[in-house]
Structures are given as structure tokens and as C-alpha cells.
Amino acid sequence: MCDSQRRSVCYLQAYQGSMSKHTMASESVIQTEFKFTGYGKNYVKLLYLRRDGDIHFVKELEVSTELTLNNVKDYTHGDNSDIIATDSQKNTVYVMAKQHGVKSAERFALLLCEHFLRKYRHVTRAKVYIEEAPWKRMEIGGQQHVHAFLLSHEAKHVCEVEQYRDERPTIWTALSGMKVMKTTQSAFKNFVSDEFRTLPDADDRLFCTIVQCKWWYNTSAVNFERAWEGVKSIILEIFAGPADRGEYSPSVQNTLYLTAQKVLEKMPEVEKVYINLPNVHYFGVDYNRFPKIDFVRNDDNVYMPTDKPSGNINATIARKPKSRL
């Protein structure tokens, strides 16, 4: 059981323990223990528009809320008197967006958690998960448009804030669905050579992946928008290397590690990073299988793109605690 679950069980057990015997609905049937409860509204859709003169800013979000209460009488006794309806949670999202604006998904999630904990004393935990639609300002004639936007499918930005009463919030952000490819400067060789191996050593191969990266902050004093763009740039720079010559990768594993290391080096506000780099395979077509065709000899290559199976390579890497010496 993780720390946060343990905390919740304590809250719930404290309440169960304080209930008088004759109110324990389940007593005559079976003894039960609540491990966890949570309820909220999923995917509340919201478009926030801010006008700064002629220049407009948009944030389109899907917000999911979840609350845990200091009692379980709604579950055990059908007593709804402490329930903050999921409908009211949805309304809260719209009210807070209008009152405070949406500066970033993370800031808005922090604001909502704080609000739920401050307003309702019987809420012991609040969690807000947000997915952001990737609107980008249009560029027309090389100039940024003041009020026209294009939905970019480059990468998805999601985040989650979870906060227990009297504790600091835990905040993570993720970037996902970013498909990248390089056509050289990737190799894979010298791996286990036994009776199961058919894959030859590759000195020069094509490397394609769909990046998923999730990172945990150690503070809320962060420019979240800039941090997300910062992680994205690091991922691209490590993957691609310098524009004129690239960077050699001996394996997906090594590229993944170098990326995580750079994120932790460049961003002191990040404590831990998870990266998943599926190895999306492109198999070369074997033209020796067409002996009757006289092929033009050239250096061009033809591949068969495959979506499944893909290699699954991931790691979670954290900052090492400083030794006290």
C-alpha cells in the first residue's frame, strides 16, 4: 500500500471506529474495511479565452476531479449529507475558471485542489487530472496570428495534482504521443547471442518512437508552461542531436537515460522522471526475394512500417538524495 492510500485508510478507519455499533449497517452480514474511496466528475470540458487587446489566448481543457471524505456514511448508510455532488464539482470547475482564469493546466489543478480542501472541512483529499487540447497560434505569412489557432497533434500535455489535507500537493505532468523518427545515427549490436537470436547486429538503422514522458515536481513554484516546453526540447535535442550531423545512439535504452539525465540536470524543480520509448519497427524489404527482377542499383531504401509489435523500453529515474557527509 502506498503512503497516500495508507493516509486515506487512517481517515476512514477513524470514522468507522467512531460510529456506534447499531449504526454499522454491514455488521450482521460481513465485516468490511474501506481501503479507499473517491468520487468526482470526469472530463469536464472547458474552453477559456483571455483577451489582451487584440491578442487572444486560449486554453481548452478536460478536467477530472476526485474527492475523498473523512467518512463513508454515503457508502454504508445511504446518508448523502456530506456529498459534494459530482455535478457541483463540475460547476466548481466553471466558476473557478471564470473567477481566477486558467494560467496553466497545473496552476488550475492546484487552485481546484486548494479550493475543495479549504471550502469543505470534511474533504481529506482532492485530486484533479487535466488533459489539455494542443492549440497553437497560427502563423500566417511568417507572423503569429492574434486570434487564430491550429490544433497541433505533435504531443499531448496532461497533468495531475493530488493534495491531502495539511500536506503539500504532489504534482506531475506528462507529455505523450510525440512520434519522432531519425533515419541514421542509431545502432543496436552486441546483445545476447544465443539460440533464440535471429536479429543481426545493426550499425546503422532507422529509429522511430512515440515518446511518453512523465515527471514529478518537488515544488509548485514553477512556470509550468515553460517547463513542459523545456522537457519537450530536451527530448527532441537528445533524440536528434545537432541539426547538421545528429547524435549516435547505441540503443533506445541509452537515449532514454541521456534524456532523463538531461531533464534532471536542467530542471531542478523536477524530482523524478518516467520515460517510455517504444521501439517502432520499420523492416527493410528484402529485394533478394525477387530474383527475376533486375533492380536499379541505388542507395535508396524501402521499409515496411509496422505498428505492432513494438519494443517496450521504459525507466523511472530520480534525483539521488544528497549524502549527509
Ligand SMILES: O=c1[nH]c(=O)c2[nH]c(=O)[nH]c2[nH]1
Ligand atoms: O535499442 C534497442 N534496444 C533493445 O532492447 C532492442 N531489442 C531489439 O530487438 N531491438 C532493440 N533495440
